[in-house]
Amino acid sequence: MSTSPIERAADSFAAELARHRTGRGLSKKQLATLMGFDPSYVSHVEGRRHRPTEDFARRAEAVLEASGAIWQRYREYDELRHGRSGPHRDPPVPGQWLPPGTGLVVERESATLTHSDEGYHCVIRRELYNAGTEPVTRYLVRVAVDRYPNDPGRSNRHHREHPLTFAELQLEAYRDDGGGREPMHWRAKHDRDAFKEIWLLFENAEGRFPLYPGDRVTIEYAYRVGRDKWGPWFQRAVRLPTRHLSVQLDLPAELDPKVWGAETSLSSEEGPLRTPVQRHDRDGRAIYEWATDDPPLNARYRLQWRFRSLPPDAEPDGAGPDGRVRASDRMRGIGIVQRGDDLLQQPAHQFDLPRQERIARDVVDRLSAVLVRLDELHPFSKGVGIAAPQLGLGWAAALVRPADRAAEPVVLLNPRIVDSAAETDEQYEGCLSFFDHRGLVPRSLRIDVEHAQWDGSRVITSFEYAMARLVAHEIDHLEGHLYVDRMIPGVPLVPVEEYRDTGHPWRY
Template identity: 45%
Template sequence: MTSQLEFAARSAFAQVLTAWRTRRGLSKKQLAASMGYHPSYISHVESLRHHPTFEFACRAEAVLATGSEIIEAYTGCRQAAGGQDPLGHPGYEPSQMLPATIVIEDELATLTYTDGWYACRVERLVRNVGDRPVTTCPVRIDVDRFPDQPGVSRRLYQESPLRLADLDFAAAAGEEPMDVRVSRTSDAYLKLALVFGNARARFPLYPGDQTRVAYSYRVPASQYGQWFQREIRFPTRALTMSLSLPASLGAEVGAEILSYAGIKSFSPTVAEGDGDTVLHTVRMRELLLTSQVRLRWRFALPTPLPAPRAA
């Protein structure tokens, strides 16, 4: 039988969970998908029909980024239960791949335009908050040059499809190179799985550990659209996006965030870069899941054709 103390602690946990879910603009279904739970489980915890578990609290904290309020509320439940982990739903089994298993503590994404080529480099400080080793890290590359003209875009990429072999793609976890697998491909985008391993060794990211994952690629301007986008598919604590463009081309740059609340436009900060370049930067913290951050630009002067590849 549940004591009054336990009931009060569970009520406090449910209130914290509901308040932060609402604050982050997430429905029960959206939160459940991000945590790897069935939507009914979220509903049962909020309505006090199920006890929260430690795993549930950790994944909720990873997604909602409450500053440990969720964990503190769970600790209250544990103490009220006499120090025991309250039982969760007996039929629940965690899936083998959970979005909330990975938390991106910090991401720096830089796009540089030089002589007809766009070069992208992304660095992520990644932490495993799950209960099993992580063996891959997903990456998506989008290059649509005509996002508002699907017919024109389709013809372009049917003639010149995006291929991994043409991107000079490289990835590493710390100092170790990572193998790369193509998980899905279309003419204008690639979905990749960066493997925590290579021909020499396997180095999974174990629960509680963190590492810095970096990857880079380059695409000719004839294939790359004038937009640079990051999609928030994992809990992300901080994101910095930088766009380095030649000052001589007189670029106009704008930024926008697309989320459940709609589209918010704003201006990036502007600073002098290396040589004759201008650096346009946006810095954000605690981004909502499934939101998109996008930089768009246009040049006042025509851009040169890409230099030929070395033989």
């Protein structure tokens, strides 16, 4: 017997719920706990034994951050249940397909990158809707360059010597709420050699014009980057709920471009785009277009290309169709042992001090050299540590530096935790030997560590908060553990591309 439309809609809701739950690595019991429901309830909804309720759908949407997908499936079911469906119903708008309080929504984004002899011209156009409860007065945009994306060391050196500047960007921004196009002021937020963050302000010399709840506006901003600072790649990141995203590359046809793409999300590793990039030629230009509807929040879409008419030694960065270099490959490239190596699972050898002082100093010198190199690869705003086993050295030595880069690193020889506070917290940690992910790890807020001096004497040092976490992480390495061994079972790892707190210290 065929099922009714209402039953099919309920099945679609259950399938959408299960897809997002498993994508986040949550069990049914864990999801129910996060939503505040009885542990059996999620199981009953996914098993079609219970029909979804509005409260259940709103909570599931919020907890799983499903970019409106779960909420949309519920609305389809609810409309059929109440007999409100029909061929002439109005299409859903953000106020309907997202739960209240969502905030700013991108109804459509179109991004165009044009290649010319002078460099690259990027134009981003976004149709915004304020689905929140507060007026919006500014909008954050990011500009990142990477001249040699498959050679991070070379790229970092290049941008350090030739930093991107606000002046050369020639940034322009406009708004249009239907009454005409007006310029927008902007203000710098972060200024780094290869990375800029910019606040576009809902104001100009003529006054202020906040985007109030329920209002819509189209903003457009454009900037330029010289060919000496832009490699052959273009990436879009979904940082706000988005209904439609389109990307266009405008490249010289005479250079015979080859274009490919990749995508990542919270629920999947990097893979090819789910739909192909389309090409058509016009007036000597090769136009590549790609689009997607309802992309998941925190998804990233990256297009890359090479010009086949150039000789191999003229290739902009030696990029190949296998995509970008992963974060872990950058660490491996400077000699840091990666997860899976047996040495990371073995306790380190204790130094016999002062007899082995010379060996200990040599190990610490090597750790110090790598610490300097690390600063070229990543902004360690939470502080950074490195243990000897991560360099393939089986000795009980580690360096830990707080978030203040001017501070001297703490040298730990033969350390062990002798006492710790009962108070704990959970924060996301990264690891140089597992740098593609971040994980939520519980740690004590204070630890007392006994460690050796060069002359063999031992002292006890107390560490609190961020330094306690950093030191405990490195001592784990010396005992053959990674931070994943400390995580609560069932809590998913977060891909580094989706981690939102890069550049920010831990919060206490």
